[in-house]
Amino acid sequence: MAGDAKTGETKKRSVKTGLPPGFLIHIGERHAEKVKITLCQYDESSFWEKEISTLDGVLPSPEKGGVTWIHIDGLQDIRLLEQLGDIFHLHPLILEDILNTEQRPKSEDHDEYLYVVLKLLSEDAADGFVPEQISVVFGSNWVISLQEKEGRFLAPVRERLRNEKGRLRKAGADYLAHALLDAMVDSFFPVLDKFGEKIETLEGKLIGRPSPETLQAIQTLKREMIFLRKSVWPLRELVGGLARSDSPLIRESSVIYFRDIYDHVVQVIDAIETYRDMLSGMLDIYLSSVSNRMNEIMKVLTLIATLFMPLTFLAGVYGMNFKYMPELEWRWGYFVLLGVMMVIAVIMLRYFKRKKWL
DSSP states (O other): OOSSSOTTOOOOGGGGTTOOTTOOOOBSOOOOSSOEEEEEEEOSSOEEEEEESOOTTOSOOTTTOSEEEEEEEOOOOHHHHHHHHHHHTOOHHHHHHHHBTTOOSEEEEOSSOEEEEEEEEEEETTTEEEEEEEEEEEOSSEEEEEESSOOSTTHHHHHHHHSSSSSTTTSOHHHHHHHHHHHHHHTHHHHHHHHHHHHHHHHHHHHSOOOHHHHHHHHHHHHHHHHHHHHHHHHHHHHHHHHTOOOTTSOHHHHHHHHHHHHHHHHHHHHHHHHHHHHHHHHHHHHHHHHHHHHHHHHHHHHHHHHHHHHHHHHHHTTSOOSOOGGGGOSSHHHHHHHHHHHHHHHHHHHHHHTTOO
């Protein structure tokens, strides 16, 4: 994935080999040429929102009160990240983790601020579900969120801020961080609904007439489910750690809301495990269906071959070119032989049916 390269180029993680800790290089896909910065400042009585081009003057003053939220779409601008680190005194390793979009979901407590990183899955018409890394850093009265490309999953949070009603405008930065994490975790539910619909469709095909395309679809879903599990499973530890954190940045009144996110994560994990079991069962059903179908085909072919064995024997006997065969001179010999063949066939069919082979 690319940092200072053209759109679509990728840099492997191996490019960091030999580089010192804290060296800033973007490992991820470059989704836009220009980074978008959105600044929101609010308190209980006011809300201000604006798209800005630089970070000059964004550092909130403790005396001013309220909360400052900086959201950045696009991670390819290294200088911007360095300036952000200088303003908010972010550790170089935090900036390195933000730029490395192959991070495992985790949270880190740096006393003056908390850093959280997790994966988000967005739906893509061509590729199914596309992973994206979201980073959130928050202090006493400020929150910074960063993502690889512009998305709509944070729109409900902004709408809640614009609305004077509700708790979000009255609470502090920790509650805004909770709202962002909650929106990210909730974004997994539509993804799971899509998985459920696909699995239900595949179940119908399995019951009907499974094909190699059905097997390929099952294998694709299993791979996607494995990736989804890898993205979600660490969230249990991450959110649980935040709910149990003794950091002064998370107030006692906000802990219960982080516990609520933990419940959502558990629900997502339970759904993922259920779908994984269903897909494993569907694979077994597919193999059993193919085996049963092959057995039915072999059964029909065996019955047909068995039915024609005596008929072929009679036809072979009277197909021999011996001159002195008594039946060759019979006026009704041909019709008698056909009648005998028909009687044998009927007797065999009745026998097969009696044995429930048909």
